[in-house]
Amino acid sequence: MRPQMYFTVHLNTTRTGLDSLTPERRMAEARRAVKMFVLPRRPEGMMLDSMVPDHLVTDAKVERFLQLQPPIASVIPEFQDILNEIEYTYVVGMFFSATSASCVTIERLLNFARIELHVHHEKIKELWGKGPSNSWNENIEALHTWGYLDDEFASELKAFYTEVRCRYLHSGLITDLPADALRSARSAYRLLGIFLGFPNGLFRFTSCIECLNQQDPRFVAFYKPHLRVEAEPTNEDQGV
Numbered sequence: 001m002r003p004q005m006y007f008t009v010h011l012n013t014t015r016t017g018l019d020s021l022t023p024e025r026r027m028a029e030a031r032r033a034v035k036m037f038v039l040p041r042r043p044e045g046m047m048l049d050s051m052v053p054d055h056l057v058t059d060a061k062v063e064r065f066l067q068l069q070p071p072i073a074s075v076i077p078e079f080q081d082i083l084n085e086i087e088y089t090y091v092v093g094m095f096f097s098a099t100s101a102s103c104v105t106i107e108r109l110l111n112f113a114r115i116e117l118h119v120h121h122e123k124i125k126e127l128w129g130k131g132p133s134n135s136w137n138e139n140i141e142a143l144h145t146w147g148y149l150d151d152e153f154a155s156e157l158k159a160f161y162t163e164v165r166c167r168y169l170h171s172g173l174i175t176d177l178p179a180d181a182l183r184s185a186r187s188a189y190r191l192l193g194i195f196l197g198f199p200n201g202l203f204r205f206t207s208c209i210e211c212l213n214q215q216d217p218r219f220v221a222f223y224k225p226h227l228r229v230e231a232e233p234t235n236e237d238q239g240v
Contacts (some may be wrong), residue, residue, distance in 0.1 A: 004229070004230040005227055005228065005229050005230070006227070006228055006230065007073075007075060007209060007223065007226050007227060007228070008075070008076060008226050008228060009073045009074060009075055009076065009198075009209075009226075010073070010074050010075075010076050010080055010083075011072065011073055012070045012071065012072060012073075012087075013072055014033040014065075015030075015033075015066075015069065016072065018030060018066070026066075027059075027062055030062045030065050030066055031054070031057050031062050032049045033049075033065060034057045034061050034062050034065050034091060035049035035051075035052035035056075035057050036049055036052075037061070037065075037088060037091050037092055038052045038056050038057065039051065039052060041088070060093070061091055061092065061093065064090055064091050064093070064182075065091045067182060068086075068087055068090060068091070068185055068186070068189065069186075069189060070086075070087055070189050070192075071189065071192055071193045071196075071197030071198065072197075072198075072205075073197065073198050073209070074192055074193075074196045074197040074198065075196050075198075075222055075223055075226045076226070077108075077109075077112070077196060079104070079105065079108050082101050082104050082105055082108075083101075083105055083188075083192070085097065085098070085101035086098055086101045086102050086105065086184075086185050086188055086189070087185070089101060090181055090182070090185050095177045095178050095180070095181035096168075096177060096181070098181040098184065098185055099164065099168060099177070099180055099181045099184045100168075101188075102181070102184030102185050102187065102188040103164065103165045103168070103169075103184060105188040105191075105192070106136075106157070106160075106165075106184075106187060106188050106191055107134075107136065107165075108132075109188075109191050109192060109195060109196075110136055110139035110140065110143070110157075110191070111131075111132040111133060111139060112195075113139075113143055113148070113195045114127065114138075114139040114142050114143060115130075115131070115132070116221040116222065117143070117146060117148070117217050117218070117221055118142070120217035120220065120221070121146045121217070124142055124145075126138070127142060136157065136158065136161040136165075137158055137161070140154050140157050140158055141154075148194055148195070148218075149194070153190065156187065157187065157191075160183065160184070160187055164180050164183065164184060168180075195218060195222060196222055198223075199218075202216055202218060202219065211223065
C-alpha cells in the first residue's frame with residue numbers, strides 16, 4: 001500500500017457555503033458561528049452554539065464576522081495564536097486589539113517570507129543574511145520584486161505601514177478605529193493567503209490538497225516542511 005502524505009494545517013471553514021444562501025439564512029448560519037465566540041475559548045468540556053441565547057450575539061457582531069474572509073486552510077506558523085486573535089477580537093468589537101494583532105501578523109509574515117524565500121531568488125545585497133526588520137518597505141520591495149506582491153497590494157502595505165501601524169505606535173491621531181481594524185484584518189489575511197494559505201495557482205482543492213508546482217519556492221519553504229507521511233501498515237497492523 002502506498003504511504004499517504006498530508007499537511008498539518010489550521011482550518012477555518014466557518015464561512016464555507018454562506019454566499020450561496022439567502023440573506024436571511026446566511027445571517028442565521030453566521031449567527032450560529034458567532035455564538036462560539038461568546039463561549040469560553042478553551043473549554044474543559046463540549047460547548048455548543050445552542051448554549052448561547054440569541055440576545056448575546058448582536059447583528060453588528062454577525063456583520064463583522066461576515067466582513068472577514070480568513071483563508072480556509074493555512075500551514076501553521078509559530079505565531080498562530082496571534083493570528084487567531086484577529087478574527088476573535090474584530091468580531092467581538094475589540095478594535096484596537098484586532099488592529100494590533102493584524103499589525104504584528106503582517107510584520108512577522110513580511111519578515112518570515114523575505115528571509116525564507118531569499119535563498120530561492122537573486123540576492124539583494126542589503127538584505128542577504130539580514131534577520132527580522134522593523135521597517136516594512138525593504139521587505140515589501142523584495143517580495144514585490146520577486147513577484148509575490150502585485151503593484152496594488154505592495155502600495156497598500158506601504159501606505160498601511162504609515163497610516164495605521166506607525167500612527168498607532170507613535171501617538172498619531174486615531175480617527176476611525178473600526179475602519180482601521182477592518183483594513184488591518186483584511187490586509188493580514190490577504191498576506192497570509194499569498195504565502196501560507198494554499199494560494200490559488202499553486203494549490204488545488206479536490207478530494208485532497210494538490211500542489212500544482214512543487215518547484216515553487218513557497219512550496220519548498222513553507223509547505224514541504226509541513227508534509228507528513230503516514231507509515232505503511234505492517235502485517236501486524238493488518239492483522240496478519
